[in-house]
Amino acid sequence: MKLSTRSRYGARLMVDLALHYNQGPVQLSEISKRQDISVKYLEQILIPLKKAGYVVTVRGPKGGYMLADPPEEITMAQIVELLEGRRNLVACMANPEICSRSDVCITKNLWEELTEMIYEKLESITLADLAEKARRKDENRKEME
Amino acid sequence: MKLSTRSRYGARLMVDLALHYNQGPVQLSEISKRQDISVKYLEQILIPLKKAGYVVTVRGPKGGYMLADPPEEITMAQIVELLEGRRNLVACMANPEICSRSDVCITKNLWEELTEMIYEKLESITLADLAEKARRKDENRKEME
DNA sequence: ATATAGTATACTTAAATAGTATAGATTAAT
DNA sequence: ATTAATCTATACTATTTAAGTATACTATAT
Numbered sequence: 001m002k003l004s005t006r007s008r009y010g011a012r013l014m015v016d017l018a019l020h021y022n023q024g025p026v027q028l029s030e031i032s033k034r035q036d037i038s039v040k041y042l043e044q045i046l047i048p049l050k051k052a053g054y055v056v057t058v059r060g061p062k063g064g065y066m067l068a069d070p071p072e073e074i075t076m077a078q079i080v081e082l083l084e085g086r087r088n089l090v091a092c093m094a095n096p097e098i099c100s101r102s103d104v105c106i107t108k109n110l111w112e113e114l115t116e117m118i119y120e121k122l123e124s125i126t127l128a129d130l131a132e133k134a135r136r137k138d139e140n141r142k143e144m145e
Numbered sequence: 146m147k148l149s150t151r152s153r154y155g156a157r158l159m160v161d162l163a164l165h166y167n168q169g170p171v172q173l174s175e176i177s178k179r180q181d182i183s184v185k186y187l188e189q190i191l192i193p194l195k196k197a198g199y200v201v202t203v204r205g206p207k208g209g210y211m212l213a214d215p216p217e218e219i220t221m222a223q224i225v226e227l228l229e230g231r232r233n234l235v236a237c238m239a240n241p242e243i244c245s246r247s248d249v250c251i252t253k254n255l256w257e258e259l260t261e262m263i264y265e266k267l268e269s270i271t272l273a274d275l276a277e278k279a280r281r282k283d284e285n286r287k288e289m290e
Numbered sequence: 291a292t293a294t295a296g297t298a299t300a301c302t303t304a305a306a307t308a309g310t311a312t313a314g315a316t317t318a319a320t
Numbered sequence: 321a322t323t324a325a326t327c328t329a330t331a332c333t334a335t336t337t338a339a340g341t342a343t344a345c346t347a348t349a350t
Contacts, residue, residue, distance in 0.1 A: 001148050001225070001263070003234045003256060005308060011252045027326070036245065041309060043327075060317030061325040076255065080146070089148045100181065104286065106279045107156045110221065110270065111148060117266060118146070121259060134251045141249070150339065172295070186340060188296075205348030206294040 007083040009037050010045045014079055015134060017055065018071035018127035025057070025064030045083065052082050071131055077122035089115045152228040154182050155190045156275075159224055162200065163216040163272035164279060170202070170209030190228065197227050216276055222267035234260045 012035050020026045028046075032039045046065060049055045056068045067074065081087045088094055090111040096102035157180050165171045173191075177184045191210060194200045201213045212219065226232045233239055235256040241247035 001146060001152070001229050001234065002231070002236075003146050004306090007146070008235060008252065008256075011255075012250075015251060025326095029326090038309075040311080043329095044309080047328085057327060058317095059315080059325095059327050060319095061323095062318065063316085063326050065327085084146050086147070089146065090153060091147075104282060105157075106160060106275050106282065107153065109278070110156075110275070111153075114263060114266060118259060118263065121262060125255065130251050130255070133254070137249060137251065149337090170295095174295085183340070185342080188298095189340080192297085202296060203348090204294095204296050204346075205350095206292095207349065208295045208347085210296085 001089065003080075004084060006045055007080050009035070009041065010049065010079055010083040011076065011130075013037070013042060013045060014049070014054070014067070014074065014127055015130045017065060017067050018074075018131040019134060021067055021071055021131075025062070025066050027064040031065075048082050049079075052078070054078065054082075067127070071127035074127045075123050076125045076127075076130075077119050080122055081119070087115070087119060088112075089118075146234065148225075149229060151190055152225050154180070154186065155194065155224055155228040156221065158182070158187060158190060159194070159199070159212070159219065159272055160275045160279060162210060162212050163219075163276040166212055166216055166276075170207065170211050172209040176210075193227050194224075197223070199223065199227075212272070216272035219272045220268050221270045221272075221275075222264050225267055226264070232260070232264060233257075234263075 013031060016031050016035060017026060028039045028042050031037070032042060035042075046055060046057075050057060050065075053068055054074060055065050057063065057065050086094065088111075090108065092099045092102050092105070092108055093112055093115065099105070099108075102108060158176060161176050161180060162171060173184045173187050176182070177187060180187075191200060195202060198213055199219060200210050202208065202210050231239065233256075235253065237244045237247050237250070237253055238257055238260065244250070244253075247253060
């Protein structure tokens with residue numbers, strides 16, 4: 001039960017885009033510097049995000065990436081589900097046939113409940129929430145100086 | 146974000162032991178048959194469980210494994226934490242030094258909250274709860290026939 | 291004694307993860 | 321038109337982790 005690097009980086013990437021929403025395309029080279037993630041890896045992560053329609057791109061010089069929708073409308077559940085490549089803690093949830101005891105399994109019930117709880121939480125958190133927190137944290141930091 | 150087979154099997158194994166609590170040592174060959182998990186793999190999983198003091202063993206003929214404590218006193222949080230080998234969704238929670246932005250990271254906060262929520266839930270569920278559910282499910286199944 | 295069970299350690303295989311490399315397609319700016 | 325900045329597509333590689341097996345013990349009830 002560990003979050004993949006893809007999800008972690010993807011989350012930071014998307015919050016970065018949220019912080020620059022409505023400011024034109026953001027270049028990967030900038031995000032790479034700010035987030036300390038290689039451009040090449042960011043490109044990898046952006047493929048599914050683009051396919052899912054969460055980001056749009058502008059090609060050519062001065063091009064870059066932008067959120068496809070307002071930050072209020074993109075939840076962490078969408079990002080995590082997409083980048084983890086599944087919405088379950090346990091494979092038998094999606095494919096009951098892989099385990100002969102799926103129908104009687106007590107522990108499967110528990111993993112299902114847990115998964116549901118996790119995604120309920122993630123659905124309640126939007127990119128706008130995280131961007132807001134990031135802005136506040138940054139202000140606090142400046143005041144401290 | 147996926148539960149390891151070790152945790153899944155470990156959970157089933159411990160519920161199996163809970164269902165036979167106070168009935169003397171349970172042999173791996175029996176558990177292996179009931180749960181359809183190889184004896185060798187069960188042995189692997191039992192090493193940490195024994196080290197942690199959650200099970201005790203009786204060696205020799207008629208030997209086997211038993212819960213060290215009543216099922217009411219063993220929670221799923223203990224089992225999952227032990228068998229996953231960590232109590233965090235994200236390595237920077239345990240080792241902030243691996244990421245330079247640990248102190249400003251907004252997403253880290255989120256992963257911490259999520260982890261806390263998950264383990265709160267797992268702490269609320271004991272082996273007794275699951276054994277009880279298993280007994281009920283089994284009765285229902287019999288009535289259906 | 292002996293067979294039954296757990297113990298310890300090490301090995302093997304397969305899959306997933308995390309990333310890099312290379313070559314190409316678009317397009318704004320000149 | 322050319323160029324340089326950017327994204328795109330595909331494929332490769334190395335590392336780690338997961339999952340499971342094998343071999344050789346040790347303890348003990350009968």
